[in-house]
Amino acid sequence: MKRILVAHDGSRQSEKALKEAIRLATSFGASLTVISVVPELYLTEITDIDRENLSELLIAETKSLMNRVKTSLKGKKIRQKFLIRQGSPADRIIDTAIKQKTDLIVTGSYGRHGAKRFLMGSVSSKIVDHAPCSVLVVK
Template identity: 30%
Template sequence: MTSSSSTFVIVVGFDGSEHSQVALKWAVEEARQREGELRLVTAWSNLPLSWYPAVLETAIGGIAVPEDSPEQIAGALQAAALKVAAAEGLAATGQVVHHHSPASAILAAAQDANLIVVGSRGHGGFSDLHLGSVSSQVIHHAPCSVLVTRPKTP
Protein backbone atom coordinates (compact mmCIF):
# COMPACT_ATOMS: atom_id res chain seq x y z
CA MET A 1 0.00 0.00 0.00
CA THR A 2 1.33 3.45 -0.84
CA SER A 3 0.81 6.82 0.73
CA SER A 4 -2.58 8.39 -0.01
CA SER A 5 -1.12 11.89 0.03
CA SER A 6 0.73 13.34 -2.92
CA THR A 7 4.01 13.38 -1.00
CA PHE A 8 6.46 10.66 -1.99
CA VAL A 9 7.51 8.93 1.26
CA ILE A 10 10.83 7.11 1.51
CA VAL A 11 11.64 4.96 4.54
CA VAL A 12 15.35 4.46 5.21
CA GLY A 13 16.82 1.84 7.52
CA PHE A 14 19.83 3.45 9.17
CA ASP A 15 22.27 1.78 11.58
CA GLY A 16 25.35 3.93 10.92
CA SER A 17 27.12 1.23 8.90
CA GLU A 18 28.82 2.10 5.62
CA HIS A 19 26.00 0.37 3.76
CA SER A 20 23.29 2.36 5.54
CA GLN A 21 25.16 5.60 4.88
CA VAL A 22 25.06 4.81 1.16
CA ALA A 23 21.33 4.08 1.49
CA LEU A 24 20.79 7.41 3.25
CA LYS A 25 22.68 9.32 0.55
CA TRP A 26 20.66 7.64 -2.18
CA ALA A 27 17.36 8.30 -0.37
CA VAL A 28 18.24 11.96 0.23
CA GLU A 29 18.92 12.45 -3.48
CA GLU A 30 15.72 10.65 -4.47
CA ALA A 31 13.63 12.65 -1.97
CA ARG A 32 15.16 15.88 -3.24
CA GLN A 33 14.32 15.01 -6.85
CA ARG A 34 10.76 13.96 -6.00
CA GLU A 35 10.18 16.72 -3.42
CA GLY A 36 9.44 13.89 -1.03
CA GLU A 37 10.01 13.22 2.62
CA LEU A 38 12.20 10.80 4.51
CA ARG A 39 11.40 8.56 7.45
CA LEU A 40 14.55 7.28 9.06
CA VAL A 41 14.32 4.16 11.20
CA THR A 42 17.07 3.13 13.61
CA ALA A 43 16.34 0.02 15.65
CA TRP A 44 18.23 -1.02 18.76
CA SER A 45 18.01 -3.86 21.25
CA ASN A 46 19.77 -4.96 24.38
CA LEU A 47 21.77 -7.95 23.30
CA PRO A 48 22.47 -10.40 26.11
CA LEU A 49 25.66 -9.49 27.98
CA SER A 50 26.54 -6.74 25.49
CA TRP A 51 26.21 -3.75 27.80
CA TYR A 52 25.91 -3.16 31.51
CA PRO A 53 24.71 0.24 32.73
CA ALA A 54 26.65 -0.04 35.98
CA VAL A 55 29.66 2.02 36.95
CA LEU A 56 32.72 -0.15 36.71
CA GLU A 57 35.53 0.04 39.21
CA THR A 58 39.03 -0.13 37.78
CA ALA A 59 41.93 -2.06 39.24
CA ILE A 60 43.37 1.07 40.87
CA GLY A 61 40.07 2.01 42.49
CA GLY A 62 39.12 4.71 40.04
CA ILE A 63 35.77 4.96 38.39
CA ALA A 64 35.48 4.19 34.69
CA VAL A 65 32.68 5.82 32.77
CA PRO A 66 30.52 3.10 31.25
CA GLU A 67 30.06 2.94 27.49
CA ASP A 68 26.98 4.51 25.93
CA SER A 69 23.93 2.28 25.95
CA PRO A 70 22.59 0.84 22.69
CA GLU A 71 19.68 3.30 22.92
CA GLN A 72 22.05 6.28 23.27
CA ILE A 73 24.14 5.10 20.33
CA ALA A 74 21.01 4.63 18.17
CA GLY A 75 19.78 8.11 19.15
CA ALA A 76 23.09 9.70 18.20
CA LEU A 77 23.14 7.88 14.86
CA GLN A 78 19.57 8.97 14.17
CA ALA A 79 20.36 12.61 15.02
CA ALA A 80 23.34 12.62 12.66
CA ALA A 81 21.24 11.14 9.84
CA LEU A 82 18.49 13.72 10.37
CA LYS A 83 21.10 16.48 10.12
CA VAL A 84 22.10 15.15 6.69
CA ALA A 85 18.48 15.41 5.52
CA ALA A 86 18.02 18.85 7.07
CA ALA A 87 21.17 20.12 5.37
CA GLU A 88 19.51 19.26 2.04
CA GLY A 89 16.32 21.09 3.07
CA LEU A 90 14.27 17.89 3.17
CA ALA A 91 11.30 17.07 5.34
CA ALA A 92 12.47 14.20 7.51
CA THR A 93 11.31 12.40 10.61
CA GLY A 94 13.13 9.81 12.64
CA GLN A 95 12.22 6.85 14.75
CA VAL A 96 14.57 5.25 17.24
CA VAL A 97 12.85 1.98 17.96
CA HIS A 98 13.55 -0.61 20.63
CA HIS A 99 12.86 -3.75 18.65
CA HIS A 100 14.34 -7.22 18.44
CA SER A 101 13.93 -7.15 14.66
CA PRO A 102 15.20 -4.13 12.69
CA ALA A 103 13.41 -5.48 9.60
CA SER A 104 10.07 -5.50 11.43
CA ALA A 105 10.65 -1.93 12.61
CA ILE A 106 11.41 -0.79 9.04
CA LEU A 107 8.37 -2.63 7.65
CA ALA A 108 6.07 -1.12 10.28
CA ALA A 109 7.27 2.38 9.40
CA ALA A 110 6.71 1.68 5.69
CA GLN A 111 3.04 0.70 5.74
CA ASP A 112 2.03 3.86 3.83
CA ALA A 113 5.39 4.55 2.17
CA ASN A 114 6.20 4.62 -1.53
CA LEU A 115 9.74 3.26 -1.24
CA ILE A 116 12.05 1.60 1.28
CA VAL A 117 15.80 2.10 0.96
CA VAL A 118 18.20 -0.14 2.88
CA GLY A 119 21.85 -1.02 2.63
CA SER A 120 22.71 -4.48 1.41
CA ARG A 121 24.05 -5.33 4.84
CA GLY A 122 24.66 -3.72 8.21
CA HIS A 123 26.81 -4.49 11.22
CA GLY A 124 26.08 -8.24 11.22
CA GLY A 125 28.82 -10.77 11.81
CA PHE A 126 28.97 -12.34 8.35
CA SER A 127 30.89 -9.75 6.35
CA ASP A 128 31.24 -11.97 3.26
CA LEU A 129 27.49 -12.05 2.65
CA HIS A 130 26.30 -9.82 -0.18
CA LEU A 131 22.84 -9.46 1.36
CA GLY A 132 22.21 -9.26 5.07
CA SER A 133 19.27 -10.72 6.95
CA VAL A 134 17.52 -7.37 7.48
CA SER A 135 17.68 -6.49 3.77
CA SER A 136 16.46 -9.94 2.82
CA GLN A 137 13.49 -9.77 5.21
CA VAL A 138 12.55 -6.28 4.02
CA ILE A 139 12.66 -7.37 0.37
CA HIS A 140 10.41 -10.36 1.01
CA HIS A 141 7.81 -8.61 3.19
CA ALA A 142 7.70 -4.98 2.04
CA PRO A 143 4.37 -3.28 1.31
CA CYS A 144 6.03 -1.15 -1.39
CA SER A 145 9.07 -1.04 -3.66
CA VAL A 146 12.48 -1.66 -2.08
CA LEU A 147 15.88 -0.39 -3.19
CA VAL A 148 18.94 -2.15 -1.77
CA THR A 149 22.13 -0.12 -2.06
CA ARG A 150 25.77 -1.20 -1.93
CA PRO A 151 28.93 0.84 -1.46
CA LYS A 152 31.10 1.22 -4.53
CA THR A 153 33.93 -1.27 -4.65
CA PRO A 154 37.43 0.16 -4.93
Template identity: 35%
Template sequence: MREETFKKIMVATDGSELVKKAVETAIEISRLSGAKLYAVYVVVPTTRSPRDFGWEKAAMEHFMSEGKTATRFVEEEAKPAGVVVEPVILQGHPADKIVEFAEQQGIEMIVMGTLGKTGLDRFLLGSVAENVVRHSKTPVLVVRGESPEQE
Protein backbone atom coordinates in the same frame (compact mmCIF):
# COMPACT_ATOMS: atom_id res chain seq x y z
CA MET B 1 9.62 22.32 -10.45
CA ARG B 2 9.50 19.14 -8.38
CA GLU B 3 7.93 15.92 -9.47
CA GLU B 4 5.96 14.87 -6.40
CA THR B 5 6.39 11.15 -6.97
CA PHE B 6 6.90 10.19 -3.32
CA LYS B 7 5.62 11.82 -0.16
CA LYS B 8 7.11 9.43 2.42
CA ILE B 9 10.45 7.64 2.12
CA MET B 10 12.20 5.62 4.81
CA VAL B 11 15.91 5.01 5.15
CA ALA B 12 16.87 2.19 7.50
CA THR B 13 20.14 2.95 9.25
CA ASP B 14 22.39 1.05 11.60
CA GLY B 15 24.85 3.91 11.92
CA SER B 16 27.62 2.07 10.10
CA GLU B 17 29.92 3.37 7.40
CA LEU B 18 28.31 0.94 4.96
CA VAL B 19 24.92 2.66 5.19
CA LYS B 20 26.23 6.08 4.10
CA LYS B 21 25.56 5.44 0.39
CA ALA B 22 21.99 4.40 1.22
CA VAL B 23 21.53 7.59 3.25
CA GLU B 24 22.89 9.72 0.39
CA THR B 25 20.57 7.97 -2.06
CA ALA B 26 17.51 8.35 0.18
CA ILE B 27 18.23 12.04 0.68
CA GLU B 28 18.60 12.65 -3.05
CA ILE B 29 15.37 10.82 -3.92
CA SER B 30 13.58 12.73 -1.14
CA ARG B 31 14.99 16.04 -2.40
CA LEU B 32 13.97 15.36 -5.99
CA SER B 33 10.46 14.22 -5.09
CA GLY B 34 9.79 16.59 -2.20
CA ALA B 35 9.26 13.65 0.17
CA LYS B 36 9.57 13.57 3.93
CA LEU B 37 12.36 11.18 4.97
CA TYR B 38 12.01 8.87 7.96
CA ALA B 39 15.38 7.81 9.43
CA VAL B 40 14.67 4.47 11.14
CA TYR B 41 16.98 2.68 13.56
CA VAL B 42 15.93 -0.59 15.18
CA VAL B 43 17.23 -1.59 18.62
CA VAL B 44 17.31 -5.35 19.14
CA PRO B 45 16.17 -6.00 22.74
CA THR B 46 18.65 -7.82 24.93
CA THR B 47 17.76 -11.14 26.51
CA ARG B 48 16.88 -11.08 30.18
CA SER B 49 18.83 -12.87 32.83
CA PRO B 50 17.78 -13.10 36.48
CA ARG B 51 21.32 -12.08 37.45
CA ASP B 52 22.00 -9.33 34.93
CA PHE B 53 22.74 -6.70 37.64
CA GLY B 54 21.61 -3.81 35.47
CA TRP B 55 23.44 -4.99 32.37
CA GLU B 56 20.24 -5.07 30.32
CA LYS B 57 19.38 -1.47 31.19
CA ALA B 58 22.90 -0.28 30.40
CA ALA B 59 22.91 -2.16 27.08
CA MET B 60 19.55 -0.68 26.07
CA GLU B 61 20.73 2.83 26.98
CA HIS B 62 23.83 2.26 24.85
CA PHE B 63 21.80 1.03 21.84
CA MET B 64 19.29 3.87 22.18
CA SER B 65 22.20 6.32 22.18
CA GLU B 66 23.60 4.67 19.04
CA GLY B 67 20.17 5.00 17.44
CA LYS B 68 20.01 8.71 18.23
CA THR B 69 23.49 9.20 16.78
CA ALA B 70 22.59 7.25 13.60
CA THR B 71 19.34 9.14 13.00
CA ARG B 72 20.98 12.50 13.83
CA PHE B 73 23.57 11.74 11.13
CA VAL B 74 20.76 11.40 8.58
CA GLU B 75 19.23 14.69 9.77
CA GLU B 76 22.56 16.52 9.46
CA GLU B 77 23.26 15.09 5.99
CA ALA B 78 19.76 16.08 4.80
CA LYS B 79 19.86 19.70 6.00
CA PRO B 80 21.84 21.11 3.06
CA ALA B 81 19.40 19.43 0.65
CA GLY B 82 16.40 20.95 2.44
CA VAL B 83 14.94 17.50 3.18
CA VAL B 84 12.72 17.15 6.26
CA VAL B 85 13.78 14.14 8.36
CA GLU B 86 11.82 12.47 11.12
CA PRO B 87 14.04 10.29 13.34
CA VAL B 88 12.43 7.03 14.49
CA ILE B 89 13.86 4.49 16.93
CA LEU B 90 12.05 1.16 17.17
CA GLN B 91 12.64 -1.97 19.22
CA GLY B 92 12.42 -5.54 17.99
CA HIS B 93 13.59 -7.71 15.10
CA PRO B 94 14.96 -5.24 12.51
CA ALA B 95 13.35 -6.67 9.34
CA ASP B 96 9.97 -7.14 11.01
CA LYS B 97 9.96 -3.64 12.49
CA ILE B 98 11.05 -1.98 9.25
CA VAL B 99 8.27 -3.71 7.27
CA GLU B 100 5.69 -3.03 10.01
CA PHE B 101 6.60 0.67 10.29
CA ALA B 102 6.47 1.12 6.52
CA GLU B 103 2.98 -0.38 6.34
CA GLN B 104 1.66 1.55 9.35
CA GLN B 105 3.01 4.91 8.15
CA GLY B 106 2.16 4.57 4.47
CA ILE B 107 5.82 4.69 3.43
CA GLU B 108 6.13 4.63 -0.36
CA MET B 109 9.77 3.53 -0.63
CA ILE B 110 12.25 1.88 1.74
CA VAL B 111 15.93 2.59 1.12
CA MET B 112 18.51 0.45 2.86
CA GLY B 113 22.11 -0.61 2.57
CA THR B 114 23.62 -4.04 2.31
CA LEU B 115 27.02 -5.60 2.69
CA GLY B 116 26.54 -7.65 -0.45
CA LYS B 117 27.48 -10.88 1.33
CA THR B 118 26.91 -14.15 -0.45
CA GLY B 119 27.11 -17.84 0.26
CA LEU B 120 27.98 -19.01 3.76
CA ASP B 121 28.34 -15.48 5.21
CA ARG B 122 24.79 -14.61 4.17
CA PHE B 123 23.46 -17.96 5.38
CA LEU B 124 25.10 -17.62 8.80
CA LEU B 125 24.50 -13.93 9.36
CA GLY B 126 21.13 -13.60 7.68
CA SER B 127 20.27 -10.42 5.86
CA VAL B 128 17.95 -7.73 7.12
CA ALA B 129 17.78 -6.28 3.61
CA GLU B 130 16.89 -9.65 2.11
CA ASN B 131 14.15 -10.23 4.69
CA VAL B 132 12.71 -6.77 4.11
CA VAL B 133 12.70 -7.32 0.34
CA ARG B 134 10.95 -10.69 0.75
CA HIS B 135 8.25 -9.50 3.17
CA SER B 136 7.59 -5.85 2.33
CA LYS B 137 4.60 -4.73 0.30
CA THR B 138 6.44 -1.40 -0.07
CA PRO B 139 9.06 -1.06 -2.83
CA VAL B 140 12.59 -1.50 -1.46
CA LEU B 141 15.74 0.05 -2.93
CA VAL B 142 18.84 -1.79 -1.73
CA VAL B 143 22.06 0.20 -2.07
CA ARG B 144 25.33 -1.69 -1.85
CA GLY B 145 27.66 -0.07 0.65
CA GLU B 146 31.41 0.16 0.35
CA SER B 147 33.50 -1.53 3.00
CA PRO B 148 36.58 0.37 4.19
CA GLU B 149 38.76 -2.08 2.17
CA GLN B 150 37.00 -1.00 -1.05
CA GLU B 151 37.62 2.71 -0.60
Protein backbone atom coordinates in the same frame (compact mmCIF):
# COMPACT_ATOMS: atom_id res chain seq x y z
CA MET C 1 6.49 8.69 -5.05
CA LYS C 2 5.59 10.61 -1.90
CA ARG C 3 7.15 8.89 1.09
CA ILE C 4 10.59 7.32 1.38
CA LEU C 5 11.78 5.35 4.42
CA VAL C 6 15.50 4.73 4.87
CA ALA C 7 16.87 2.20 7.38
CA HIS C 8 20.09 3.21 9.14
CA ASP C 9 22.13 0.96 11.46
CA GLY C 10 25.19 3.21 11.60
CA SER C 11 27.12 1.11 9.06
CA ARG C 12 28.99 2.49 6.06
CA GLN C 13 26.58 0.78 3.71
CA SER C 14 23.52 2.31 5.36
CA GLU C 15 25.23 5.70 5.08
CA LYS C 16 25.40 5.01 1.33
CA ALA C 17 21.70 4.08 1.41
CA LEU C 18 20.94 7.39 3.16
CA LYS C 19 22.79 9.37 0.45
CA GLU C 20 20.78 7.59 -2.25
CA ALA C 21 17.52 8.18 -0.33
CA ILE C 22 18.32 11.89 -0.04
CA ARG C 23 18.99 12.05 -3.77
CA LEU C 24 15.66 10.35 -4.55
CA ALA C 25 13.65 12.40 -2.03
CA THR C 26 15.09 15.58 -3.51
CA SER C 27 14.33 14.70 -7.11
CA PHE C 28 10.82 13.34 -6.41
CA GLY C 29 9.94 16.01 -3.85
CA ALA C 30 9.18 13.16 -1.44
CA SER C 31 9.36 13.16 2.35
CA LEU C 32 12.15 11.23 4.02
CA THR C 33 11.88 9.22 7.23
CA VAL C 34 15.09 7.86 8.74
CA ILE C 35 14.59 4.87 11.06
CA SER C 36 17.08 3.11 13.30
CA VAL C 37 16.04 0.12 15.39
CA VAL C 38 17.76 -0.76 18.65
CA PRO C 39 17.81 -4.55 18.59
CA GLU C 40 16.36 -6.54 21.47
CA LEU C 41 19.05 -8.40 23.42
CA TYR C 42 18.55 -12.13 23.70
CA LEU C 43 21.80 -12.93 25.49
CA THR C 44 21.07 -15.47 28.20
CA GLU C 45 24.59 -15.37 29.65
CA ILE C 46 24.26 -11.90 31.17
CA THR C 47 22.35 -10.64 34.20
CA ASP C 48 19.28 -8.42 33.90
CA ILE C 49 21.33 -5.47 35.19
CA ASP C 50 23.98 -5.97 32.50
CA ARG C 51 21.25 -6.35 29.91
CA GLU C 52 19.69 -3.06 31.02
CA ASN C 53 23.05 -1.25 30.96
CA LEU C 54 23.88 -2.62 27.55
CA SER C 55 20.45 -1.69 26.27
CA GLU C 56 20.87 1.88 27.55
CA LEU C 57 24.25 2.06 25.84
CA LEU C 58 22.74 0.95 22.54
CA ILE C 59 19.93 3.49 22.84
CA ALA C 60 22.44 6.29 23.56
CA GLU C 61 24.53 5.20 20.58
CA THR C 62 21.45 5.23 18.32
CA LYS C 63 20.43 8.69 19.56
CA SER C 64 23.84 10.09 18.71
CA LEU C 65 23.69 8.41 15.29
CA MET C 66 20.33 10.12 14.68
CA ASN C 67 21.75 13.47 15.76
CA ARG C 68 24.56 13.07 13.25
CA VAL C 69 22.05 12.21 10.52
CA LYS C 70 19.91 15.22 11.47
CA THR C 71 22.93 17.49 11.20
CA SER C 72 23.82 16.13 7.78
CA LEU C 73 20.25 16.83 6.56
CA LYS C 74 20.11 20.36 7.90
CA GLY C 75 19.41 22.98 5.26
CA LYS C 76 18.13 20.41 2.74
CA LYS C 77 14.67 21.18 1.42
CA ILE C 78 13.20 17.77 2.24
CA ARG C 79 10.38 17.04 4.68
CA GLN C 80 12.11 14.84 7.21
CA LYS C 81 11.35 12.67 10.21
CA PHE C 82 13.59 10.63 12.53
CA LEU C 83 12.46 7.50 14.33
CA ILE C 84 14.14 5.28 16.91
CA ARG C 85 12.38 1.98 17.61
CA GLN C 86 13.21 -1.10 19.66
CA GLY C 87 12.79 -4.75 18.80
CA SER C 88 13.36 -6.83 15.68
CA PRO C 89 14.84 -4.43 13.08
CA ALA C 90 13.08 -5.87 10.00
CA ASP C 91 9.72 -6.14 11.81
CA ARG C 92 9.85 -2.58 13.13
CA ILE C 93 10.89 -1.21 9.72
CA ILE C 94 8.04 -3.07 8.00
CA ASP C 95 5.48 -1.96 10.67
CA THR C 96 6.58 1.63 10.12
CA ALA C 97 6.36 1.34 6.33
CA ILE C 98 2.78 0.05 6.63
CA LYS C 99 1.79 2.72 9.15
CA GLN C 100 3.31 5.60 7.19
CA LYS C 101 2.11 4.32 3.81
CA THR C 102 5.71 4.36 2.59
CA ASP C 103 6.21 4.18 -1.18
CA LEU C 104 9.84 3.03 -1.09
CA ILE C 105 12.10 1.53 1.57
CA VAL C 106 15.83 2.09 1.08
CA THR C 107 18.40 -0.16 2.84
CA GLY C 108 22.03 -1.09 2.47
CA SER C 109 22.88 -4.54 1.07
CA TYR C 110 24.75 -5.29 4.28
CA GLY C 111 25.10 -3.66 7.65
CA ARG C 112 27.28 -3.73 10.71
CA HIS C 113 28.12 -7.42 10.48
CA GLY C 114 28.88 -8.53 6.97
CA ALA C 115 30.96 -6.14 4.87
CA LYS C 116 32.81 -9.02 3.17
CA ARG C 117 29.88 -11.37 2.68
CA PHE C 118 28.55 -12.50 -0.65
CA LEU C 119 24.96 -12.76 0.55
CA MET C 120 22.76 -9.86 1.49
CA GLY C 121 22.26 -9.21 5.23
CA SER C 122 19.38 -10.87 7.08
CA VAL C 123 17.60 -7.58 7.84
CA SER C 124 17.64 -6.37 4.24
CA SER C 125 16.55 -9.77 2.89
CA LYS C 126 13.67 -9.98 5.37
CA ILE C 127 12.59 -6.48 4.32
CA VAL C 128 12.68 -7.44 0.63
CA ASP C 129 10.58 -10.54 1.39
CA HIS C 130 7.92 -8.89 3.58
CA ALA C 131 7.77 -5.20 2.64
CA PRO C 132 4.39 -3.75 1.63
CA CYS C 133 6.12 -1.64 -1.06
CA SER C 134 9.15 -1.58 -3.35
CA VAL C 135 12.59 -1.83 -1.76
CA LEU C 136 15.85 -0.34 -2.99
CA VAL C 137 18.86 -2.29 -1.70
CA VAL C 138 21.91 -0.08 -2.17
CA LYS C 139 25.19 -1.85 -3.05
